[in-house]
Amino acid sequence: MDISPSEAQEALAAIEIVAQKTRQSIAGSGAYVTLISTGIVWLGGFMATQFLPEGVVPHIWLGLSIVGGTLGTIMGLRAGRRVRNPSTAPMAKRIGLFWLLLVLYGGAAIAVLSPMDGRQLTVLITLFVMVGHMAMGLLFSFTSVWWVLPISALVLIGYWLFPGWFYLWMSLLGGGGMIALGLIIRSRW
Amino acid sequence: MPELNEFIHQAVRLRIMAALVALEPASEVDFTHLRDLLQVTDGNLGAHLRKLEEAGYIAVDKVFVERKPRTYVSATREGRRAFEEHVATLESILRSE
Numbered sequence: 001m002d003i004s005p006s007e008a009q010e011a012l013a014a015i016e017i018v019a020q021k022t023r024q025s026i027a028g029s030g031a032y033v034t035l036i037s038t039g040i041v042w043l044g045g046f047m048a049t050q051f052l053p054e055g056v057v058p059h060i061w062l063g064l065s066i067v068g069g070t071l072g073t074i075m076g077l078r079a080g081r082r083v084r085n086p087s088t089a090p091m092a093k094r095i096g097l098f099w100l101l102l103v104l105y106g107g108a109a110i111a112v113l114s115p116m117d118g119r120q121l122t123v124l125i126t127l128f129v130m131v132g133h134m135a136m137g138l139l140f141s142f143t144s145v146w147w148v149l150p151i152s153a154l155v156l157i158g159y160w161l162f163p164g165w166f167y168l169w170m171s172l173l174g175g176g177g178m179i180a181l182g183l184i185i186r187s188r189w
Numbered sequence: 190m191p192e193l194n195e196f197i198h199q200a201v202r203l204r205i206m207a208a209l210v211a212l213e214p215a216s217e218v219d220f221t222h223l224r225d226l227l228q229v230t231d232g233n234l235g236a237h238l239r240k241l242e243e244a245g246y247i248a249v250d251k252v253f254v255e256r257k258p259r260t261y262v263s264a265t266r267e268g269r270r271a272f273e274e275h276v277a278t279l280e281s282i283l284r285s286e
Contacts, residue, residue, distance in 0.1 A: 001193045008282040011203060015276065018207040021226055022218075081254070082222040084261060085215055 024186075025082070032182040033075040035147060039178030041068035046171035049118070095136065102132045119166050123159050126174075127152065147181055193282075194275040196244060201229060201237045206272045209247060209264035217250060217261035238262060246271055 003011075041064045048060040106128040110121065130152045137148070151174060158169035197206055204227050212218060218226075224234050241247040246268030250261045264272070 001195045001198065003193065003198075003282065005283050005285070008279040011198065012276070012279050012283065014200070014204060015207040015279075018204045018227070019211040022208045022211040025222075025226060081259075082219050083212065084217050084219075085213065 032185040034072060035178045035182030035185070037068045037072040037075070039175045039180075039182060041065060042175030042178065043171050044175075046167045046175060050165070050167035050171065098135070099132060102128060119159060119163065122166075122170065123155055126155050130155075147178070151178065193278050194271055196240075197246070197272060197275045199237075201227070201233060202241060205234070205237060205241065206246065206264065206268065209262065210269055210272050212263070214269070215263065217263040220260035220262060223262060241268070
């Protein structure tokens, strides 16, 4: 079978388009859904923490977390039905156990280090969650974990450099950054 | 120069293999999602999947999820190797221009 270089180029272009669409729709779906839903929770929650009275803030966080968690779970389940990986399916229980233990260890660390102010508590919880995401990525070769490092760095920069505006920093750069990254992945991955 | 793989080079089969090889090894994609991704009909996709399965390039797994039948498709190791060789041949044709 002989084809011309232009036909070869067309075939390679077709392959690249399909591969990119596949990555965008499958590999990227988990990343952008997680990023956008978590970003919305952070944006609203930390903005409220910065500007609203203390009594209102926990209720806002609770509401946002329930909405964000539900949205992320529904979208995650939908993405999970599109693609499955039998080699990682048996690991589901271990993954659940890992997150449960991470929560318990995080709680223990917070209890030992208490009393802490709101900023310290925020950073500690955020770092524990980021460690969890990073571990998932490293162990299972998920394609959606590279964002953990810049978000963690932003959290630490805000904590040390802008203590007075920490929550606003977390809202705009942490939450807004996640939303922006999610949208970039959605459109360009 | 190595020979082009005529079987894979057919337009729909080429796009099917490109989609499957873009997944992580051992990952399987749902039939309906693959159909939507490639914008082909059920019948057209089914026919080409059967041919690819007969050639040993893909594996098809039919299961029930929440009492509904679902078909998952993945590239076999042989399929990945054949596709990569085909892409390498296309690239060598382009370089020889």
